[in-house]
Amino acid sequence: MCKNLAMSHVVAVLALSEVIGYDMTIPPMVFDPAGDRYDVRLCSVDNKPVQVYGGYQLVLNHGPETLAEADTVIIPGTRIPGPRYDGTLPGDVAEALATIRPGTRIMSICTGAFVLGAAGLLDGRPATTHWSHTKKFRELYPKVLLNEDVLFVDDGDVLTSAGLVAGIDLCLHVLRNDHGSEVANHAARYCVVPSWRDGGQRQFIERPLPEIGEASTAATRSWALERLSEGLDLDTLAGHAKMSVRTFSRRFRAETGMSPGKWLLRQRLEHARHLLESTDLAVDRVAEESGLGTAASLRQHLRVSLGVSPLGYRKAFRPPS
The missing domain is CATH 3.40.50.880 (Class I glutamine amidotransferase (GATase) domain)
Known part of the structure; x- marks a missing residue:
């Protein structure tokens, strides 16, 4: 802060x-x-x-x-x-x-x-x-x-x-x-803007348009956001998009500027932060709901990304009662 x-x-x-x-x-x-x-x-x-x-x-x-x-x-x-x-x-x-x-x-x-x-x-x-x-x-x-x-x-x-x-x-x-x-x-x-945009400005550098008919991963990203607590691996995401793993990974990176795994981790961390701020859920439950598995995993990811523990984050950012 x-x-x-x-x-x-x-x-x-x-x-x-x-x-x-x-x-x-x-x-x-x-x-x-x-x-x-x-x-x-x-x-x-x-x-x-x-x-x-x-x-x-x-x-x-x-x-x-x-x-x-x-x-x-x-x-x-x-x-x-x-x-x-x-x-x-x-x-x-x-x-x-x-x-x-x-x-x-x-x-x-x-x-x-x-x-x-x-x-x-x-x-x-x-x-x-x-x-x-x-x-x-x-x-x-x-x-x-x-x-x-x-x-x-x-x-x-x-x-x-x-x-x-x-x-x-x-x-x-x-x-x-x-x-x-x-x-x-x-x-x-x-x-009236997104609270967080995925990817980097490489997405917006002038380049040829994708080939006509090439599918988007947007629907799968929206689908995944509703299921962050589930075991979403690359095969599952590609299957939902009805693409091969190779095509899905290439298209996903072209659209978001990052790999599916990195994007998914970012969304799970963002959801965990939201739960820490807006609920009284125990840390291990927050980890489960956000798809990060265990309290230890959530603690590690928060320390790497923000340099703070889950309880430290909640204390710093939770609005006072």
């Missing part, structure tokens, strides 16, 4: 000209449904109108002083010349970023990662950005451990996301880690 969540958590969204307008609106749209848990403030670097990509300007209510007060700072996508094209950071942006307090959570959406790269905040760390800009990013910031195959990267106090809608995925992930799945799911329903 992030710090300072007992009181309103200040989220500063720093818009840098030309800012990508869609990216800039993501944080308030995702965090506002969480009520007074967050105080989202859109700010500029110089108290001047911000040029938005698409041909218009915005006058924001806050200036760079907001960064020094923030618990989380978010850099939306931007076409700012220095970070995007030659790897330099404008002086006023560097000064503004220097006011961020140690320990503040820093996030980027889409090409906002170029700003973090220019500031040296990603050196030696895993990160991502929009898949169409990864070649340029690597040229400018070779010290960054760039991964273009994921929707977002959570490296603790620094988090980055891929293009556009992946910013929603990242903000929902943060909301889920801060306050649990129920709060994140509520925000997702309000925004």
